[in-house]
Amino acid sequence: MRAGATADAPASGPRSAKPRLLYVEDEPETAAMVVEVLSDEYDIDHAATGEEGRRLALGRRYDVMVVDRRLPGMSGVDLLHAVRTARIATPVIMLTALGAVDDRVSGLDAGADDYLVKPFDFAELRARLRALRRGRGPAADRRELGDWVFTPGTQALYSPATGRLALTQAETALLELLTSSPEHVFTREEIVDAVFPGGSAATVDTYVHYIRRKSTPEIIETVRARGYRAGAPR
Numbered sequence: 001m002r003a004g005a006t007a008d009a010p011a012s013g014p015r016s017a018k019p020r021l022l023y024v025e026d027e028p029e030t031a032a033m034v035v036e037v038l039s040d041e042y043d044i045d046h047a048a049t050g051e052e053g054r055r056l057a058l059g060r061r062y063d064v065m066v067v068d069r070r071l072p073g074m075s076g077v078d079l080l081h082a083v084r085t086a087r088i089a090t091p092v093i094m095l096t097a098l099g100a101v102d103d104r105v106s107g108l109d110a111g112a113d114d115y116l117v118k119p120f121d122f123a124e125l126r127a128r129l130r131a132l133r134r135g136r137g138p139a140a141d142r143r144e145l146g147d148w149v150f151t152p153g154t155q156a157l158y159s160p161a162t163g164r165l166a167l168t169q170a171e172t173a174l175l176e177l178l179t180s181s182p183e184h185v186f187t188r189e190e191i192v193d194a195v196f197p198g199g200s201a202a203t204v205d206t207y208v209h210y211i212r213r214k215s216t217p218e219i220i221e222t223v224r225a226r227g228y229r230a231g232a233p234r
Helices: 028-038 050-059 076-085 101-109 122-136 169-180 188-195 201-214
Strands: 020-024 043-047 064-068 092-096 114-117 143-145 148-151 156-159 163-166 220-223 227-230
Touching: 020 028, 020 050, 028 043, 028 122, 043 050, 050 076, 064 076, 064 122, 076 092, 076 101, 076 156, 076 163, 092 101, 092 122, 114 122, 148 169, 169 188, 169 201, 169 227, 188 201, 188 227, 201 220
Parallel strands: 020 043, 020 064, 064 092, 092 114
Antiparallel strands: 143 148, 148 156, 156 163, 220 227
16 A cells, blocks of 8 residues: 555545655564655555555556565565566565575566565665666666567566566577677677687577577577577567
8 A cells, every 4th residue: 555545545636756666565563664764755555465566566657666575475476477477677676584595586586676685774775776766777678679578687588478588697698699789680700709708609509599499489580691680579
């Protein structure tokens, strides 16, 4: 719900000029403190469950989101997956009390731009939010490939039909090169020099195959006797 309003009776009147923030957190005391600290800088909608967070995220436009990883019902990771599947690239900070690397990685792989471990310092949270809003978050770099979207910073492709597809580091580097100059036809030699030092033309062909197999053959166009360039699949 919006800060100071209930879910059934949203505040009336025009919204403020503050940036809009969706905050999804089920712990009442933590939520109250965060809303109080951030409300002078952001227009906040607070949701206490993953399901409510998903409804708000898919139905309204936000400038940034803060999502707790552990939520009743739908988890923060599942919520984030739903948001990214809908091709919403709003920057997201994931809050977690989990210290294991695998838990942090799963959140980032789901599409989070940053994470913050509880308990956190409010000054750090505000600084990270400012950094994301300045465009330093990985999701800020969106490259359109026809009806598809590629976000190098999150190592992901977004299909118009099936949503988020995770890429490896090498696949990301290859696609990032091709999309850096969409009209340019890159020779295999250029790609080897830029992405696969010490590799070969066969290495390039192999990774082109990997990307096409994960997504669609049209994602990378073959220009006969010349090389490859970014495609425009539908």
